[in-house]
Amino acid sequence: MHTVSDEPAYTVAVRALCEFTAKQGDLDLRFTPTPSAQEGVAGHVAVTSRRPAGYQKEISLSETCGALCVRGRADGYDPALNRLEEIKTHRGKLESMPLNHRHLHWAQARVYAHLMCRKLGLEAIEVALVYFDIVDQTESVLVETQTAEALAAHFAAQCERFVAWAKQEMQHGAARDDALKTLAFPHADFRPGQRALAEAVYRSAVSGRCLAAQAPTGIGKTVGTLFPLLKAWPGQRLDKIFFLTAKSAGRQLALDALTTLAARPLRVVELVARDKACEYPDRACHGESCPLARGFYDRLAGARAAALECAQFDRTSVAEVARRHEVCPYYLSQELSRWGDVIVGDYNYYFDTSAMLFALAEANRWRVSVLVDEAHNLVERARAMYSATLDQAAFNAMRRTAPPPLKQALGRVARSWNEITRDQDAANIEYAAHAEPPARLLTALGQAVSLMTETLAGQPDVFTPDTLRFYFDAMHFTRIAERFGSHSLFDITLAGARSSARKRHAVLCLRNVIPAPHLAPRFARAHSVALFSATLTPAHFYADTLGLPESSVRIEVESPFSAEQLDVRAIADLSTRYRDRERSVDRIADLIAAQFFSAEGNYLSFFSSFEYLAQVAAALAARHPSIPCWQQSRAMSEAAQREFLARFVADGRGVGFAVLGGAFGEAIDLPGTRLIGAFVATLGLPQLNPVNQQMKARMHAAFGEGYAYTYLFPGLQKVVQAAGRVIRGPLDRGVLYLLDDRFARADVRRLLPAWWQVKVLRQRDLDESRNPAI
Secondary structure, X not given: OOOOOOOOOEEEEHHHHHHHHOOOOOOOOOOOOOOOHHHHHHHHHHHHHOOOOOOEEEEEEEEEEOOEEEEEEEEEEEOXXXXXXXXXXXXXXXXXXXXXXXXXXXXXXXHHHHHHHHHXXXXXXXXXXXXXXXXXXXXXXXXXXXXXXXXXXXXXXXHHHHHHHHHHHHHHHHHHHHHHHOOOOOOOOOXXXXXXXXXXXXXXXXXXOEEEEEOOOOOOHHHHHHHHHHHHHHHHOOOEEEEEEOOHHHHHHHHHHHHHHOOOOOOEEEOOOHHHHOOOOOOOOOOOOOOOOOOHHHHHHHHHHHHOOOOEEOHHHHHHHHHHHOOOHHHHHHHHHOOOOEEEEEOHHHHOOOOHHHHHHHHHOOOEEEEEOOHHHHHHHXXXXXXXXXXXXXXXXXXXXXXXXXXXXXXXXXXXXXHHHHHHHHOOOOEEEEOOOOHHHHHHHHHHHHHHHHHHHHOHHHOOHHHHHHHHHHHHHHHHHHOOOOOEEEEEEEEOOOOOOOOOXXXXXXXXXXXXXXXXXXXXXXXXXXXXXXXXXXXXXXXXXXXXXXXXXXXXXXXOOOHHHEEEEEEOOOOOOHHHHHHHHHHHHHHHHHHHHHOOOEEEEEEOOHHHHHHHHHHHHHHOOOOOEEEOOOOOOHHHHHHHHHOOOOOOOEEEEEEOOOOOOOOOOOOHHHOOEEEEOOOOOOOOOHHHHHHHHHHHHHHOOHHHHHHHHHHHHHHHHHHOOOOOOOOOOEEEEEEOHXXXXXXXXXXXXXXXXXXXXXXXXXXXXXXXXX
């Protein structure tokens, strides 16, 4: 039923249409995880390469039906058989696939078959679901013959179920765009530096480029990036803005900024981690276990409609709607991501291996602009995303209690594991890096993962938490191994005590060193990207490690702060190197005390480790017991972190001790007299160890600056972030002590903010300043 309408068409992908109209029944993750995108592409290539000459691949199809324009790419068509094929990759036994998955696949295949009949003027066609097992590379083909008339009726029914929603979405889009065109800046004026940042973000959106913006703390970067992007939205015909953060504090700042901007009817969706959203963490994600998974898709429509009545889909409001409609809040928030305008979430939702937002943008051909908050964190976070670890001790413990059907497959993994570590263990070499991961172990892991997938689908309750954890770890390990290259390391670390009766266990790591090859496609996929942080120096380090496009633009927003506001003192005759730390403890304690007594108030002191922190804190308490002090502890809870920060009251007095690069080294705001000074007793350099030395070698081979890329640049980034806690506004004043002789070096000072005027001092200078000659 092809119709033409004067109404503007709402464009929807075939897959998105069917997921809206044809999903039913339980949420069921037992036949998962599905193959990765890379595996899916490889599976499609494997299937189509087996087809005869004349076979057509990736056929673009579209049709307008009333207010809808339905489009997509059919996987394949065989003219000789008059067969339309929809290819689905899977792992595990096909008969374990839930029926509602199969129902959805048939709906998609029939829509594509209808579009093909329209394209070729066919009266009938064969419709085939081709299920391809990525492990054993076999096909299972399900075929039906359909008339063009029946397919047209099916297509019309899907469109009819969606068209009311589409009209609502078009009305929302028009109202949103009208509101954004007249959106006003929410304050009387821009802060110093904020306008320059906003203009750069707007230009990057208009030109469709990537922007790296170094902008100082305290200028309002969150509002200064969101506002111009919202203003650019209508002209650039954006579908989504993704605001990505490294920490939950940044997520809340974005939500608060969007509330301040009051861009109604803009829909804002907050994505939170599954373990924080789950109402039944002890249950499995299927209808036989979790009541919120049972009938999830049957109740989803009501929950979705109710949620869209909210101004903001934050964690609290989504949880409330989910509770009323008895659906899973985590998966409801994922569904709302399809219909939200601004999505606020962690980096991993766009940059990780199986990133949901990236996959949705690809599938729906969304035009997205991405904001990356505190972007200096992306290097380490991305390394973690594209690294994988397997611990032999955990594997051996899991293996002893694994279900009997898995024993043989896990035995092959154990033998392969022992083979690759035998020589290293015999030579008592604790750490060794290798040119590539071992093929035999990867094969054994792949076979074990395949068998575990089948077992999980049929008998999910036989998996203990440890078995399930190994399953996901092994799957991640094999997927990361497929991406292995010069940007990565494979290393083996022997752990545990060595004895004649018991060999040491081995920890295997596929360690990403340079995230650029993985992140570059994500930057390329977006219409525009703006990365912003107070510390994106030096520019080439971030461009090289993150894989920023060559067309990227960089700006450095001039600091609104003056050198008079921050008294920066580098102590040139003090070493905090590991070998000198014991000798430095008392002197640092005295230096902190001297500054405290000369200007009483709240101070933060940063150290390279908890051990070093504790030594100086103990020395300060012993030598100067009248100074109040409090310490960061290991694995500090969020409540304990709040208590730590609560000690920094206006006009208070005392010294907080924290670890550089930890929870209090960035993204905390202590304006005015809540904090008047900081001490940084380290350059923040990563630990000198075999792993980092291997990373240094890789960095040197890639960029020629191995030491700087591995140690110096990441270390000083932490120093500058920590120092940024002192001056937060135009009226703030404070002091900063850089406690190490290396801060006196010109090559180090060049990497510090340009507005700092660093005074290089020695002990005698400090003594003279406190006791000037009469």
